[in-house]
Amino acid sequence: MSSDAALLEEIGQDYKYGFHDNDEKYVYKSSKGLTREIVETISKQKNEPQWMLERRLEALEIFNSKPMPEWGSDLSEIDFSDIHYFMKANEGVEKSWDDVPEYIKKTFDRLGIPEAERKFLAGVSAQYDSEVVYHSIREDLEKLGVIFLDMDSGLKEYPEIVQKYFGTIIPSIDNKFAALNTAVWSGGSFIVVPAGVKVEIPLQAYFRINAQNMGQFERTLIIAQPGSSVHYIEGCTAPIYASDSLHSAVVELIAEEGSTIRYTTIQNWSNNVFNLVTKRAYAYKNATVEWIDGNLGSKITMKYPAVHLMEEGARGEVLSIAYAGKGQHQDAGAKMVHLAPNTASTVLSKSISRDGGRTSYRGLVKVAPDAHNVRVNVRCDALLLDDKSRSDTYPYMEIDNKDVQVGHEATVSKIGDEQLFYLMSRGLSENDAIAMIVNGFFEPFIKELPMEYAVELNRLIQLEMEGSIG
C-alpha cells in the first residue's frame, strides 16, 4: 500500500522492523517516544481534517504540561519515551502467531476460542472470518438508521457529528491520560442511535474489527438520541496480548432525554499492561446510563467510570468487578455527579485479591447544591483469598444538598475455611471450590452479562484459580 510506504518515508530512518513471521513480511511502527512529528504523521496518515490535527496537537501540549497523577497506583514505571504510539499493519501482513506468548496461546486453547477470534484477540489479525455475521448485523442496523463504525471511519463519514461531540464529555484538559489519548488515538467505536430506536442485540466491538486494529489508544463515542436504547459490549474475556505496555482509552457517552445506554466491558489484559482508561457519560432528562465493567489482568488498572446526571430523572449505575492476582493492582471505582434534582445512582463494586494482589475501590459521589431529592447507593465488597492480599476503599463524598439519601456500605471478607471445606467435601477440588466461591461472589455482575460472556467469564475465573494464567 502506497500510504504505508509514505508513512515509512515520513517517519524517517528511525523505523524499525516489527515482528517477523516466516514469510519475511513485516509491519511498520513509529519510532519510540511521543513527538509532534509522530502526532502529525498519525493525523496525516489517516487523512484527517485540520481541526482534528489541531485537537491532537493541543492535547499533546496538555499531556506534556500535566504532571503524572500522584494519587492512586504507582505509575512511575511507565516510560513514555519507550512506547510506540502508532503501528500499522501492512495490508495482508500479519504479525506472526509465533510471537504470541505461549501462556496466552494456552489460555485460548483452554477457553476453546476459535482460531480466528484468537488471532484477533492476540492482536495478530486485523481481519477475521465472520464477515457474514458482520454484514447481516450491519444491514439490520442500517435499516434502523444506526451508525456503528470504527472511530476512524466515523470521522471520515460523519465529520460534523464527530466534531460537534468529540471531547465534549472528556476534554483533553481533564487528565494526563485523556490528553495522551486525544493526541494519539486510533480506533475505537463510533455509534449513533437515532431517536426512538431500540437496538435489540448488543453491539459488540467484536463485529467491528475488520475495519481497524484496535490499538492501545482507542477512542469511543456513543450518542443515544432521545428515547433510544443501546447496549454496547467491548473487549473479551480472553487475554488481550498487547505488545506495548500502555493502554489508555477514552470513552464518551451521551444519553439524551429518555434514552438508555448500557456499556459492558470485560477485559483481561496481559499482566505487563498499564490500563488507564477514562470513561464518562452525560445522562440527560430521564436517561439511564449503566457501566458494567469487568477488570481482570493488567499490571495496573486505573478506571473510574463516571456518570454526570445532568437533568431531572437521570439515573446512573456502575456495576464492576476486579480481580487482582500476583503483582497486580486494580484501582477501580466510580464517579457519580448529581447536577440535577430527582436523580439516582447506584454503585456496586466487587473485588477479589489473591497471591498478594491488591484491589482498591476509589469512588466519588458529588451532589450539587440545587440537586434535591437525590438517591445514592454505594456498596463495595472485597474478598481476599489469602493473607498476603490487600484491599482498600477510598470513598469520597461531596454533598452540598441536604435533601439527599445516601447509602454506603463496604465489606471486606476472607474466603471462608468452612465454605471451602463444604464444597470440597462434595468432591470439588480446592481450585474448583475457590472458583465456585469466586463465581458466586461475582454473580451479581455475571448475571448481567449475555450468556456467552457469562460462560466465558466463568471459565476464565476457573483458569485464574488454577494459576494457569499470568
Next chain:
Amino acid sequence: MSETPLLVIKNLHASVDGKPILRGLDLTVNRGEIHALMGPNGSGKSTLSNVICGHPNYEVTEGEIHFMGQNITEMEPDERAKLGIFLAFQYPTSIPGVTLANFLLASVKAIRGADNVKLLPFRKELVAQMQELGINQDFAKRYVNEGFSGGEKKRCEILQMAMLKPALAILDETDSGLDIDALRIVSEGVNRLTTPEMGVLVITHYQRLLNHIKPHKVHVLVHGRIVQSGGPEIALQLEENGYDELLKAHGLEPAGV
C-alpha cells in the same frame, strides 16, 4: 463378599488449635450397618465427622482412619468424597451467588466423573429427588443455604446425599431443626437411600430420630472417647437417665451450668 469393613477408625487422636478433642477413638462400621453416635454437647461428635471427612483445621495427632481398606488419614476432603464419604453437616454453610442446582451439578460431576453426567437426566433426577424430600423446585435456583431455614438446610443436605449416593453417610444432627413432618420425610428419605452396601453413621441427641432410622449399634462419645457401645437399648437408657452417670464414671463434671 468382601469382608473388609467400610470404615475402620483406630486409636484416633485429633486436636484443633493444639487442643486435643478426640483422645483415642475406635470405631468400625461395616457395609449394611447403621450406627448411631450419641454424647453430650462438646464431646467431639462433630469433630469426629469433620476428621473423617478431612477438615484441614483438625489435626490427626495419632491413629488411623481406613475406608474400604485404604488408609485415608492424610487424604484431601475431595478425594475422600470421591471414595464415597458424605457428611450431612450439623451447620451447613451458605455459598452466596451459587445456585443449588449449579452446586449439585458440579459435585455430581466431581463424584461421578464429568463424562458420566448428562444435563437432562441430571435435571430429571434432581427434580424427582426434590419431590421425594418435599423440597420446592424453586430451591434449585436459590443460592446454596442462603437464607434457608434450619429445616430447609437439613433437607437440602439429604438432597445432596440423594444425588451423590455415598458409600458412607454421616448425618450430624440432621434431625435438629426439623419439624415433626419433616423429621418423618427426611428419615424416610434416608431409609430409602440406604442400600445394603452402605454404611450410615447417625449423630443425634434424641431417641425420636432413632424411631425412624433404626440403628444396629449405638455408641456414646464422652470427652473424645467412645465409652459405651451396644444395641438400640442404649439410646433408650440415655433418654431415660441422661449422661450424668457416664460422665461421673469417667471422672467428668456432669452437665448443667
